[in-house]
Amino acid sequence: MLSAIYPSLAGRRVVVTGGGSGIGAAMVESFVRQNAKVHFLDIAEADARSLESRLSDVAHPPVFHRCDLTDIGEIHATFAAIEASGGPVNILVNNAANDDRHEVDRVTPHYWDARIAVNLRHQFFCAQAVAGGMRAMGQGVILNLGSISWHLALPELSLYMTAKAGIEGLTRGLARDLGKFNIRVNCIVPGAVRTPRQMQLWQTPESEAKVVAAQCLQQRIDPAHVAEMALFLASDDAARCSGREYFVDAGWYGA
Template sequence: MQHATYPSLANKHVVITGGGTGIGVAIVEAFARQGAQVTFLDIASEASQALEAQLADLPQPPRFRYCDLTDLTALVDTFTDIENTSGAADILVNNAANDDRHQLQNVTPAYWDERIAVNLRHQYFCAQAVAPAMRAKRSGVILNLGSISWHLAQANLSIYMTAKAGIEGLTHGLARDLGADGIRVNCIIPGAVRTPRQERLWHTPEAEAVILQGQCLQTRVEPHDVAALALFLASDNAAKCTGREYFVDAGWYGA
């Protein structure tokens, strides 16, 4: 897909979490093709290195950094090293997540903590890591990735939905706390995005029929649709957009 061009994104330093797979791949490529300086974090080394190779011919190819975001010491060290070697982030895209299914009777305290760490906690601490430099420049953008799941009350995702609902609260709080320093914070809420993982694990032909039946638009949401919204919200064209949720879900209200 060819995205609109946003001149304000050229040469901006964009840090993207979970950039090596799924929606993250499309977001990494979209920002890199805007001429942004892209650093992306992931634990999927093989896929991330393949993405690096795929985009190596761009004038400013994206750079992969291995980082387990559930390890807060590693998270802080990684962001410190990125700032020291590549410069401060102008834009942070908090994309990393994992939507493993679970049932109430099987959840242990350890599993709860691990799911919250994977899906919510790191968004706060990534924002904390980039905020000082953004405040010093009195500008910056933080985009948090939420989920349609809790708006639809989907089954076997109670912890994931709790985390994703929390991300919207986090977005509101950060937008208020950072707005006086010129930093914008928004939440992107994807619908049923057709990624390789979703197609492999959950989106059977039967499930796809249910999704399409519940959507106003009878077409699947693709990763590049989410990336298109991220580009706009990160650009100066969205200069007065902050503290809000923006859906890219084809109008999915459930079946």
């Protein structure tokens, strides 16, 4: 697909969490193609190294950092290293998540804490890690990734949906608290995106057909479509956009 060019993104320092595969990898590639300087975090080292290799011939090749985002100490150390390598982060994309299915009766306190850690908590602490540098620059963009799931009340995702609903509240809170420093915070809400993980674990031809039939636009959503929204919201073209949710779901109104 042809992409718009955003001159304001050239040279910007971008961090994408969960950038090794799926939507995150599309984000990494899209920002790289805008001549941004991209760092991406993941624990899936094989996928991440493969992406690094595939994009090694661009003006600013992306840099992979192995980081367990459920470990707050690793978050602090990784962002400190990124900032030390070239200056404050201009754009943070909080993409990392895990949508494992679960039954209500089988959820333990440990599993609850683990799901919140992998899907919600790190978004706040990554934002905290970049906020100081953004305040010093007098500008910045934070993009949080939500999910259509809780808007539709999808089954076997209670904890995931709790976290994703919380991200929309977090987005509004951060937008209010950081707006005085010209830091914009928005939430992108993807619909049913055709990622390798979704296709391998959850989707069948029958379930795909059901999703498409429930969408206003009866076409599948690919990671690149979500990345295109991120490019716009991160660019100066979206200079007056903050504290809101932006859906990339093809108008999906039913499960």
